[in-house]
Amino acid sequence: MAGVEGRPLRVALVGSGPAGMYAAGHLLEGPAGTYADGRLVDLVDRPVEVDVFDRLPTPWGLVRGGVAPDHPDKKLVAKIFEATAARPGFRFFGNVEVGREIRHGDLTEWYDAVIYAVGAAGDRRLGIPGEDLRGCWSAREFVAWYNGHPDFSHLPFDLSCERAVIVGNGNVALDVARVLALDVDALRTTDVADHALEALGASAIREIVILGRRDPSHAAFNNPELDELADLPTADVIVDPADLPGEHQLALAAADWTALRKIQTLGRIAGRTPVGRSRRIVLRFFTSPIGLVGSNRIESVLVARTELDRGPDGRLVVRATDDKTVIHAGLAFRAVGYSGAAIPGLPFDEGRGVMPNSDGRVIQRDEVLAGTYVAGWIKRGPSGIIGTNKKCARDTVRSLIADADAGRLPTASTLSANVVADLVRARQPAVVTFAGWKAIDRHERDAGKVAGRPRVKQTSIQRMVELAQGGMR
């Protein structure tokens, strides 16, 4: 406990998405302790103060900006974050960005420790010709757009074509497909952004083709999402039975239970006769895009049939064959994975899209950067679901507390909570506190009540700041 005797441990958390909020929850440990190795243990044995920074005025990261609007139950997880925010020692500084109003060096000076839980702000590219044609988007942009993210609300998605192609078949691809295929009336009772509701209402898209390079047992989507797609009332879901493996192939592939569950569901879908619903979602496997084609904007996607092989190291290798076809489409999304973005003044592994780290301790030039930690996607890459970040954040907090116990934190320059609040406000007069967020939240929910929706999202940062500053009690 060297260096922090007689005062709380002071931690800055950058990013208020699931990883950040779970980290805050573990730092501000509840009376029951922390679950680890099958039991509840008291992980944090000292008072802690946590300041959570977010570049947006609104908290909860992808729970607000990523989870699809027709998944309101998943958004309920914010209850957990709200409970954390209600604990003594928690503060929120929204609309403050590292690299904009404050620098990493400020945080290390002001706090005993800093945890970056900034997620993955970029996405992977396909690396094929035509990727920058108009009408080709990243799925991440579309998701942020329909969820009302202020930085993406202006994007001009043109939904006037009949067919859209989604490259990649992870959960994000399925979210995009579902949002495009849902009856817009079903979205009217959700918190989808107003501009998206308007555009989707006028959408001409009738078919969504989802491309997977590999076989169905390696499909990137999760089973619950596939189950949901299969039950979609507004779309016929099409799976080519020929793409599905026989029992023999399955045994060869040593498919695990999760993969088998996918194959079973896909088999169920493939066995159904389309009933002429207003939209179609085509799940294609063994299909890789070769190029996006169009003169001014995208007109079609050139795809090749693939073959799977085991490489010498036993890894699966996907090889495009000469069996090529053209899919006419006026809209294409790449959904082949998010990727982290570098933060000025901090190391970054471009290849993996993460901050190099060991058990959450950031590593710079083979050395631990004292007092600097990562959690969530910036730590381990964009994998897993919301709760995966809880364990990830716990392990980072465990490292942090161990370092605090061992006196490894740079505590000499740490400032008190009041001083930091003044400094933050000086740097960003439009800082949004938790009370400010509650005012935005209340305003959005009140507007939703009138409209019969959970909330009507604000998409302008300026308006959010006004609401936060006007509504704080």
Place this chain on the structure above:
Amino acid sequence: MDQPSAAIEPVEKRLFCGICEASCGLVATVAGDEVVKLRPDPDHPNSRGFACSKGISFPDVRRDPDRILHPLRRQPDGSFTPVSWQEALDDIGSRLRGVIDGHGRESFGVYGGNPLVWNYAAFLTAFGMAAALGTKHFFSSSSTDVNNYFAVGELLYGHNMSNPVPDLARTDFFLCLGANPVVSHGSMMNVGRVRETMLEITQRDGRVVVVDPRRTETAELFEHVPIYPSGDVWLLAAMLKVILDEGRYDRAALVEMTRGHETLTALVSGVDLERAARETGIAIERIIDLARDFAAAPSAVVYGRCGASLGPFATLTKYLIDVLNIATGNLDRPGGWCFGRPWLPLEKITALLKVNGYDRWRTRVDGIPELLGTSPLISLPREIRTPGKGQLRALLVVSGNPVLASPASGEIESAIQELDLLVSIDPYINDTSRHAHYVLPPTLWLERDGLPIYTQAWAAVPYAQWVPATVPAPGDVRDDWWILDEICKRIGIVPSPAPGAQLLGRLGIRFKPPLVFDLMLRLGPEGDLFGLRRGGLSRRKLMANTGGVKLADGLPTGVRHKAVHHKDHRVHLDHPVIASEMRRLIAGPERDDPEYPLRLFSVRELRSHNSWLQNVPKLMAGDRVQRLLIHPDDAQELGIDDGDEVEIASRHGRITAPARVTDEVMRGSVGLPHGWGHRGGWRRAVAAGGSIYNLLTTNAPAEVDVPTGNAVLNGVAVRVRPVERIQRY
């Protein structure tokens, strides 16, 4: 969980859970001196493989680092220091003798908390102690719980403990008032797998109607009728009036089974249905329909628990519950209101010893009628603070925490600090025991022999069970009854109400509780009569069948003659105290307090039991925060948002809690769990925070259940407003 050493072969032992009335059968895996695993016993006759997280997690209480394992003496600075039993008991004895010599036995009192009734030996000894002392200062947590049951049992059936239970296994219509069996697992009834048993009623085309201010975990499974907290008495009175006025009662049953039924029409004649609708928030048509449907059902039973027991007219409410069952011909018949099948003749023996009774004397200061030899908890502070003969000067608290559990708890907390001597028998330094001069550590139910004394007569599937200690007691803890008896020895009494016991005691003869209960068992209705009855029960036989011995498939019927203690074996319905309560109800003002417009009720929590399990990590994990449940419309009117800190104020006190805005509560009512806001040496419970519910409640005799002094914890008039949470920015 600690790993047992490899040398110890784990063994399985059967027992039952000693936390709540469900008394679920359990199987313990024991390695050495430790319970390494507890699971429900699938073969238990009544609980049939159910148990809840509280019981399963109980080994964590046993090895809780905050549990006290040695007698403690409080130091002048408020800290505690361990002392030997000899030292503690001798000093307690001499200080008690000083109090008794100076002020008489009446100046010494005993308070028994709820866990006492899962502790037959301590229960017997505590009752015996109070009887031997002849003190009126015998307080029980039942006066914040079920005194209305005990009063109505005595009035109607001739014994406090006489408690007909709903025959859920066979009923066609279950009307459930202010109870949440899916979460509580049943109280004042003992129905194994109660959730499934209720669902089976609807599966056989019967009805379950849940009347509650909140859409509880039970209500959401069945028909829910929202009602204002403490409106139950009006609903029941109105239903009875409809049934009597419309001639929908079972006249033959009334004539055959009761005395005084002709007074019922007059009793409810003043009940105005329109007012009942206003007092309950239930439309007249709905009340009438409920009454008609209830009367018309082939079998029907109404039952009420905390919501119906802890309002301002609790005794009248309980009386009306019984009368509705009786008047519709549902007493003592399949699917109705049934007497159980006791295997310990406790009612008979206590009746012989004149332990039971009502209003044989009145309390010294408040003049509240005695009940089962006890005084109500609401009187405790005034008994301590009012000078005169019989002033309470020394108190022994057995497994209780009145500072949290008793109405107007602030007053109790300061009053007990004025006592000459306060001794607490408790595994924790809790909110009350932290003020005690001595805290004495008892064994817990895994560490002592046990039988379900409280519910033995009520099990839906009657069974007998008596189990030995599952594991040895740690440290220097002792059985409660031993501690009580040692204190009795030091003040020269034998803890027994039996005539001659004191004389035998002087000759050095004291009967231990296991022997007393074995005698009762063997001479009782299922006993072996010392060999005269083949296949009969004895302690030895039960100890050889620790999983419990099933006595019948279901509740008995047609046993009124045996079960009713009145000499004429009829249910007595005409009582001045009831008539007077009905007059008071009707004459009283309508609920309308513009200053305190909301009605507060207590919410039962799944992983909590009264006030004593908040130090168990497993039970505190998850989002365990005490929150005030408030309807969205009320919240909006008051400018309260979900998560806001609010102040809840009654005429008696004010506390704070974060709000949870939810339409599961009825408009005009707010719900709050009780048992929060701990202080003392149980660190996790203290860290859990929260506020003391009972700072809002009253101990004024005129404002509680007047006939019994039973506390009013529901329907408390409150006002709620948002408060600033102090936050540094």
Place this chain on the structure above:
Amino acid sequence: MSYVIAAPCVADYSCVEVCPVDCISPGPDEPGFDNAEQLYINPAECIGCRACVEACPVDAIFAIDRIPDRYARYRKINADYFQAHGRR
């Protein structure tokens, strides 16, 4: 009577923390957690205590006898998970 975890599950494992009989998998320190699509309740070990229901932040847990039609298949999915992982 056991409980069943359905599609809304986000693997927040509050249920694992409160389960008194450790019948929910995969827990955070079990193999497979990092790739888990959801968590599962072992019907052979669940005692029906309901603690997980109130702990679940996303209302993903249902009594097996009250499961909404749209999640009916999760009865089998929960059981199958343990069968496939040799835990029954």
